[in-house]
Amino acid sequence: MTEAGFALEELLIARMAKEYRGGRMGVGATILADLSARLAKALYVPDLFLTTISRAAADPQIHAKTFSDEWALDESATMALGWEEMFRLIAHQKLQIWIGSVQIDRFGGSNISVIGDWERPRAQLIGARGIPDDLWGCETLNYHIRKHTPKSFVEKVDFVCGFGKSPDLGSVGVQPAAPGVVISDLGVFDFNGADGAMRVVSLHPGVDFAKVQEMTGFELxxxxxxxxxxxxxTAxxxxxxxxxIDPSGMRRLESNEATPALFNELWARELQNSKAGADASRKAASC
Amino acid sequence: MSKRIDFDEMVGLVEPGHLVGFGGGGIQRKPMAAAAAIARSNLQHIDAASFLGGPEVDLLIGMKKVRRLHFAFVGFDMFGLAPNFRAARQAGELEIVEYSEGLMMSAFEAAAKRLPFLPSRFGLGTDLLSTPTTPFREMKCPLSGEKLVAVPALAPDLAIVHVNEADEQGNALIHSDSYVDLLLIQASKKVVLTAEKIVERISGERRARSTFISRLWVDHVVEAPSGGGFSAVFPQHRFNMSAILEYQKNATDPAWLAAKVGEL
Structure with a gap:
């Protein structure tokens, strides 16, 4: 918590929430980004279509985030969104997403696959997952980079999962996504700098540009x-x-205080709450 | 005719060099008991396909069963990276074929339709088209002339999918996110379902958001209560967080992993 009375995570959630537009899916692939979609639906974009970790509980009402959203959202979800239908929605550019990338580069290339050489990586990450697909299903791709360092903000990504500005694609039938907004623990960035390079949009309270430049692997x-x-x-x-949307404090899992102990603490509370909820509904049913 | 078999008979269906596809996603509804049965066997050099791989492929990699892995993701969702997948790749011991989600869906769909390939835009402009094992080829659309990607069919010899309930004829229901399991099933030469329970008959009444699998696609069913292991199987049980954290901490220790595989 800062002197200003809010935590960095809360600032990030609120800022990310500003990027969603109505009548489309709003997906956050990190915990804070997921919360930002819920916040946007609660305050700014009431017809935002939420999907969470489980597509079987799609288009739910606003609900507190949990580890097991399939259970928590079961009552309020409208539909099971099959993956084939979801990819047809992507083909129709009905996706808005905040992606948690491990590397982002000067022109908006992104990488969640490997660090180092693909054939024998220094660090094997999770694989390209949906980024190559999202390029063809969004107007812009937004990125939430949890820790702003010279290793995450790089001149050129080690493996291109998502391409950035002006890729050389040849004759394609559909306009692909452009890199949109990047948010880190230091600031907000976009790709409207010279030649489409990354530039500073705003710096978080207490952060100066010298610090950002020091933690960025290319010149800004x-x-x-x-x-x-x-x-x-806002209040x-x-x-x-x-x-x-987050009374239990799941957002702390993407703060500097995240530890296995915090996972266990939040999980124990969730199980207790769900048990209390189940007991209450059993009691109500027997009345 | 009953299609019920046990895990030993299921393992007997797999031969070295076979491609085995696993259902579920991340730490959701993973066929853990089935993967552990393969891991305990003498089988070696199998190929694996997992759309969103999790602990099921991680333990098979850790037990040195996997020669080559087709995947779009391998990880433990919010709990981070898969320890044996990571270790094997960084040691240069695991051959992989990397897809995106959309590319893997097209590969399964092509096999399901018994086509040699399907066109896609996914992958264009990315390094997925230039890995040494890439199965994808850029192509020019014969109709519009635009650039597309040819995605070759991927037809597993065996698909293994964990379901909530099945009957002995192989009709089955999945209540949670079904990921691409229907495509995987329809793409595969043989299909084994492992089921939390085997019921006399899948009733006509079901949850509105469930996914139905027809017996016409299914060769065998194995009754496997808690067959999802520590992954989440909605609505039966949530994931087992302490087991997941313990696995991530210890699974690259071969003795620990062998003991874990014995338990699952």
Missing amino acids: ADPGPDVPVTEAP EELHIIRNV
Whole structure:
């Protein structure tokens, strides 16, 4: 918690929530991004179509985030969204997504597959997953980079899962996504710099450009002294985050205090709550 | 005619060099008991396909059963990376064929339709088209002239999918996210379902959001209560967090893993 009365995670959720538009899917592939989609639906985009870890519980009402959303959203989900239908929706560009990338580069290339050489990587990550597909299903791809370091903000990604600005694609039938907004623990960035390079949009409270440049693996244009400060979450946003969409504090799992002990603590509380909920509904049913 | 078999008979269907496809996704509804049965056997050099791989392929890799892995993702969802997949790749001991989600769906769909390939846009402009094992080829659409990707069919010799319930004829229901399991089943030469329970008859009444699998696709069913192991099987049980964290911490220790495979 900062002196300002909110945590960095809350600022990130509120800022990410500003990027969703209505009548489409809103997907957050990190915990904070998932919460941002819920916050957007609660306050700004009531017809946002949410899908969570389980497509079997798609288009639910606003609900607190849990480890087991399939259980939590069962009552309020509208439909099971099959993966084939989801990919047809992607073909019709009905996806908006915040992707948690491990590397992002100067022109918006992204990588969640390998660090180092693909044939024998220094670090094997999770595989390209949906990024090559999302390129053809979004107007823009937004990225949530949890830790801003010279290893995550790189001149050129080690493996291109998502291409950035102006890829050389030849004759294609559909316009692919452009890299959109990048948010890290230091600031907000986009790709409207010179030649489509990454540039600073705003810096989070207490962060100066020298720090950002030091933690970035390529040269960024200096935004000057009038660089905006990322807007603080409003009282209303903080209320929704703390009391409606994340009362148990799942957002702490993407803070610096995340440990296996925190996982266990949040999980124990969730199991206790679900048991209390089940007991209450049994009691109600027997009345 | 009953299609019921046991895990030993299921393992007997697999031969070295076979491609075995696993259902579920990440730490959701993984056929853990089936994977452990293969891991305990003398089988070696099998190829595996998992759309969103999790602990099932990780333990097979750790037990040195996998020669080549086709995948779009391998991981433990919010719990992070898969330890044996990671270790084997970093040691240069595992051959992989990397897909995206959409590319793997097209590969299964092509096999399900018994076509040699299906066209896609996915992969264009990415390094998936230039890995040493890439099965994809850029092509020019014969109708529009635009650039597309030819995605070759991927037809597993055996698909193994964990379901909530099945009957002895092989009709079955999945209540949770079915991922691409129907495509996997329809793409595969043989299909084994492992079921939390085998019922006399899958009733006409079912949850509105469940996925139905017809017996016409299914060769065998294995009754496997808790066959999802520590992965989540909605609505039967949530994932077992302490077991997942323990696995991630210890699974690259061969003795620990062998003992774990014995338990599952």
